[in-house]
Every structure is written in structure tokens, then in C-alpha cells.
Amino acid sequence: MTVSKTAEKSSEKAADAKGRKDAGDVHAEALQLGELSEQLGYVLKRAQLKVFENFLRCMASLQLTPAQFSVLLLVEKNPGRNQTEIASTLGILRPNFVAMLDNLESRDLCARIRSTNDRRSHILVLTDKGKAVLARAKKLVATKHEARLNDLLGQANREALIGMLAKIANEF
């Protein structure tokens, strides 16, 4: 992140007129974002970083990242699917999914079960602990994380925002 850690020497003769050219004076004023603040990609990225940051803070007690949370949610909703199916649905490449699962399995949150039909496949399921942790995670997300967004935007705007983002994700 490291945003806006600039020291801002407050002593400044409020003369930021248009006529200034380049160097010469002290100017520790905030920069003009200009067209940047209207760039979709820019605000999207900044917003995404803020949201992930807040998510991690809300989930600190459970030690779950957004990616891990999404895996648990998807496995709960789709028990009996294999690694390839879960990973590709989340846009995670199969090689990168291995370490993720190793982590979740070592914490006894989910389990790999060798399929009896196709012995190449690992069926994924949540453990009892995984279900319990996910239930607690959902509550934290709802009460701390999503609630904050409601305070900021209001319920109706929040739903409109998610709808537009989903449309971009699916159709852009």
C-alpha cells in the first residue's frame, strides 16, 4: 500500500496558481490526480486493494485470505468436485492450487479424498472444523466487512455496485 505517508510540511504560502512551471519553490502540496481519478482500471485496483486489506483485518482471528475463503465457500457449495474443477472455477491454475490445498488440509479445514470412480481425481470436502471455521468466517464477513460497505454506500448502492462488477467480470 504505502499510500499517503508523505510528511506534508504544512507551512506553505497558498500560491498554487496555474503559472508555476517546474522546480524553484517548496511545494509539498498534494498532487493533482487529474484524469487518473476517472480511469476505471485505476480506481478499480485501488478499491480492490482497500477491500482485500479490510478483509484480512476482519479475518485476522481466523487467518483466512480472500482466496482461501473463496475456496472454502466453493467447496461447501459444491461438495464432491475435484481439484481441477474448484481451481478453474476460481481462476486458479492447477499447479498453484496444490500449495493452497496443502495449507488448508494441514490446518484440517478441508480434505482430499481419492475418487473411487477415477483414481486420478481428488474429491474435495470440508472437514467438520472447516465447516465450523467457514461459518464463523461468514459471520465476520457479514458483520464487519460487508456491513462496512453498507455504511459507506447504502444497501441499494452496494447491490448495484456488485451487480455492475459481476457484469464486468462476466461480459467485459
Next chain:
Amino acid sequence: MTVSKTAEKSSEKAADAKGRKDAGDVHAEALQLGELSEQLGYVLKRAQLKVFENFLRCMASLQLTPAQFSVLLLVEKNPGRNQTEIASTLGILRPNFVAMLDNLESRDLCARIRSTNDRRSHILVLTDKGKAVLARAKKLVATKHEARLNDLLGQANREALIGMLAKIANEF
């Protein structure tokens, strides 16, 4: 991205009833996203990836990444600022900004000028080529990239979306 590259064997006895438990049949059906599709962080991240992907395609002829474009925009709007100021405004750490600038400078898009007041500072400015490239980049972004968003959401929704994302980026 690697999303939805799954082969989808279309031969399937459309029997995806609620009563199915775990393994046993072929099921190559799409997974249920469930609550995931309502998770702000999830749709935000997916949308951001799609937008950056599209940005890169639109800018292929100029070979500009979103981050490089944002640097050029900010330097144009704020000539005479040093590396620390430009980098921190963009949320880029100073050490990581060095290689980025080396790249832009080697392509003659911007220049570092040792400040006469404070000989520690490098003042940043766009070269003539940098200004020309940025002008072309802005046109590409407007006509190809942002226009696509307008088609998808409509002008009013697009503005509402950017406003909400900016609010999240600044106040969340």
C-alpha cells in the same frame, strides 16, 4: 487468467437434481458459485483482472501497462515533481519505482532531471515523445477501453460505478 478453459463434455443426462450427494456420476456441469457471487472482494478482483486484461489489449500497439499509463498521466499533470512524490501518490514504493522509471526513460518517454534546489531529487518530466505517446494512449483508452464500458453499463451507470469505487478507495 485461465478461467473457464474446461472442456465441458456436452453429452450429459440433464439430471442435476438437488438429491445428488458426492461422487458416483459424470457431472461436468458448471459449479454453483453460491454466496461467492455476492462477495464484494471476489467480484471486485475478477472485474479488475478483466479490465486490466482489456486495457493491455487496447494498448498493445503502444506497449503500455496500466501502471505505466498512470505514471505518464500523473507526471504530465504534475510536472516538476520528484520520484518520491509521483511514486507515493500512486502507491508505488520508491525502490520499486526505480526499475519502472528506468524502463520509461530507456524508451524516451520521460526523463529524470537532477533538481538544482535539492541535488538529491530527480525531477520528472515527459519527453516530447512521451507527450505524443500519452496523447495516443488517451485516445485508445477513450475509444476502445472506456467506450466498451459505456456499451456495457451505459454512461450514467459507468459514472456511478467509478464514483463508488473512488469512495471505497478513499474512505473504506
Next chain:
DNA sequence: TATTGTTATACTCTATAACTATA
């Protein structure tokens, strides 16, 4: 002493090739 730009470094994410065991 503090700050600017820089180097070195490390850790996470993401991406591709290739191996193994199964089919």
C-alpha cells in the same frame, strides 16, 4: 541527523513445461 534515489533481497502471485499415475 534526515531525506532522495538506489541496490539487494525476499516473499507472494501468477504462468508454463514436464513428470507420475491413472484412464
Next chain:
DNA sequence: TATAGTTATAGAGTATAACAATA
């Protein structure tokens, strides 16, 4: 032959410590 899971590896992006030049 092809597919599922895995390993190894490489490249971005991001993070911190420390150094030289300058203030």
C-alpha cells in the same frame, strides 16, 4: 493417447533494510 495431480521453475508485483550523496 489424454487427463488429474504434482513438481520445478520463472516472472511479475510488492515489501523491507541499508547504502551513497546530499541536505
